[in-house]
Amino acid sequence: MAEIKIEKKKPVWPWILLLLVIVGVIVYFLVFRENDTDATVMEETPVATETDATGNEGNDALSGNAEIAAYVDYIDTNRNEMGLDHEYTNEAFSKLIAATKAAADETGYDINKDMEQIREYSDKIINDPYETSHADNIRKAADNIAVVLQNIQQNANPELSAEASAVKDAAASINPAELTLDQKNEVKSFFDKASALLEKINQ
Secondary structure, eight states: OOOOOOOOOOOSHHHHHHHHHHHHHHHHHHHHHHHHHHHHHHHHSOOOOOBOTTSOBOOGGGTTOHHHHHHHHHHHHOTTOOOTTOHHHHHHHHHHHHHHHHHHHHHTOOOHHHHHHHHHHHHHHHHOTTOTTHHHHHHHHHHHHHHHHHHHHHHHOGGGHHHHHHHHHHHHTSOTTSOGGGGHHHHHHHHHHHHHHHHHHTO
8 A cells, every 4th residue: 555645734924924024124114214314304404594574684682572562563553642641651661661671681781770760761751741841851761762772773783873873863852941742743753763773673
């Protein structure tokens, strides 16, 4: 009687294991290659710089300061306000002082002594709305702020010298011996010039 040879089936699990290894290798290369590509793109992407309306790069230190923006907005939206109680003038000075201090702080310019004197003049404006010396205090505060703003401008934005000079000229046009309400245009001009300078510094 002939002997029947029975062949044993080869196990399947080595093939399954090999297939899993191949799939793992493929997934590994796909995942890590994608991460490397993302990292390369991030490294090559330039950091965006802020630009103003003309397309020039802005001053990072003074870009978008909230105190300066608040003063500029107040002056823009309250151009027709100026009564006997000097509420407009005092509020304008209050916001201008805050804006000036913010600009000074960001440029490293110490104005603490100047600010004490300016606040003193500003506070005197509303103590008595019928006092005839208001123009004198307004002029003194305006002169001091104009000097401070010019110093800030020279440190932060040398190209704005004309705007800083305009602020000083506007302050000098306020007559300390004349009633404030008789020179509304001069007082408002000072606030407008200071707003124009600070707005450009803040770009």
